[in-house]
Each structure stands twice: as structure tokens, then as C-alpha cells.
Amino acid sequence: MLKKRLMDKTSFLFYVVISFYLIQALVALFSPISPPVWDFTIVLLLLVVVFVAHLVIGLKRTVPLFMGVGFLFHTIGLYKIIPYNEYYVGTLYGAPQLNYHYDWIVHSVGWGFLTIALVSILYPYLKQTLRNPWLIFSFLVLLVMGFGALNEIIEFMGFTLWGYGEGFMEFGEGDSSPYGGPWNNSMMDMVSNLVGAITFIGVFMLDKKYGFFRGR
Numbered sequence: 292m293l294k295k296r297l298m299d300k301t302s303f304l305f306y307v308v309i310s311f312y313l314i315q316a317l318v319a320l321f322s323p324i325s326p327p328v329w330d331f332t333i334v335l336l337l338l339v340v341v342f343v344a345h346l347v348i349g350l351k352r353t354v355p356l357f358m359g360v361g362f363l364f365h366t367i368g369l370y371k372i373i374p375y376n377e378y379y380v381g382t383l384y385g386a387p388q389l390n391y392h393y394d395w396i397v398h399s400v401g402w403g404f405l406t407i408a409l410v411s412i413l414y415p416y417l418k419q420t421l422r423n424p425w426l427i428f429s430f431l432v433l434l435v436m437g438f439g440a441l442n443e444i445i446e447f448m449g450f451t452l453w454g455y456g457e458g459f460m461e462f463g464e465g466d467s468s469p470y471g472g473p474w475n476n477s478m479m480d481m482v483s484n485l486v487g488a489i490t491f492i493g494v495f496m497l498d499k500k501y502g503f504f505r506g507r
Contacts, residue, residue, distance in 0.1 A: 293346055301352050305342045308359035309335065315366065324380075326369030327458035334362045341408075350412060357408040364401025368393050368465075369458065382457075384465025391468035394476070398439070398483035403491035406435050410495050428496050432488050439484035443477050 296302060316331035338358060344350065368383040375381050383393040410431055417427045442459075449460030457463050467473050 296346050296349060301345055301350055301355060302342070304352055304355040304359075305338065305345065308355050309338050309342070311359065312338065312362070312366070324371040326366050329460060330366060330369060330458045333459075334366065337362075341412075344412070353411045354408045357404045357411070361401050361404035361406075361408065364397045364404075365459070368397060382464050384463070385468075391465065391470070392479075394465045394480060395483045398480045399487035399490075401487075402435075402439065402484050403487035406431075406488055406491045407495055409435065409438075410492060414495075414499070424496055424500065428492060431492050432485075435488040435492070436481070436484060439481055439488075443480060446477075 312331055312334050315325065316328055316335065319325035319328045319331060338355070341350070341354060341358065345354070371380055371382055373381055373383055373386045373388070375385070375387055383389065385391055386393055389396075413431070413434075414427070417430065421427045421430060446459055446466075450462040450466075453460060455462050462473070466476055468476070471479075
């Protein structure tokens, strides 16, 4: 069984996604415009942990695919490629072109894709225990919001330990704006998480009922 799963389509997607982020992590060691290596390390660690889970219990192809897409929203936002003015080039997170709110996209759309990856893992088990679609939907939304709150706590701990810098563990571009401070930013991140969770989990549950994205 293990040998079979090592060579299945889900594992192949894991290999592609892990390689994609590993290459970026290696480039980040030498590139001044790349995101911090620490952020890539966290992404790779999560991917490897879930890949091991796939080898044990077997997961769907949506898991590595949507994890790869979801993390991309965060990492691409940390590349220093956005001209703020004629003197400074920064990241999407603090881009004035997006009114300093790129993280709203990350916490709604990017978080939404990661949510689908998590839901794909949990849904078969929840279907057997909770059974009622509304209970499953409510449980998943609350669970995802809990993970979102934990992420905000980790960000705060990172700032407390390391202060100002780059990446999600330090206070940097996108963590405040001319129109709102860190508290406002953290709360809007949570609101964006809620919007993403309700939307993506809702679409997932509707697909399970009506088969929008499955061949008939």
C-alpha cells in the first residue's frame, strides 16, 4: 500500500508542489527580492506533514493542489517587486496600489484554498459522525476560524519576539496602513478569514450535494 501511494497521482502532485516551494526557498538564500526563507520553511514543513498523512490514510488530489495554490497567495505577496514610488520597491502586502490591503486577498481567497484542502481531508469522517450538512458546515467554519485566530496569535508572538522585519512572523509591510493600525489589521484579517471560510466551504458543501464540479 505504501509503495502504491508513493507513486499515485496525489503523491505526484505533492512532489510537484514541494519542489516548487523548495526551489524558491533555495533561491531565497541568495536573492534580495525573495521572501524570507523562514516562510518557505513553514510552508514546506506543512506540505511534508500532510504528505506523510497521505501515505498513511490516503488523500485526494485536491489536497496538494489547493495547498500549493493557497500558500502561493502568501509567498508571492512577499516578493519585493512592487514600486511604491520612484525611490522604493516593496511587496504586495504594503502596496499602495491595493490600498495597503493585499492581506485581505490572502486571508479570504488564499485562506479559502487552504480551507478546501483541510475540508477535503476531514469531510469523509465528519459525514459519518455529524451527518447533517448544516452541522458539518458550521463545524468546519468554526474550526477554520479557530485556525485563523491561532495564526493571528502566532503573528503577535513573532512580533513580540523578533519585532519588525519581513514575513508572517515579524511586523512588516501590510501589518498596518495609513488608515488603520495593527489592531484594525488583525481584526480585518479575521473578517476576511470568515468570508473565505463561508464562501469556500459553502461551495464545497453545495458541490457535495449537487455535483457542480463533477462529471454527470
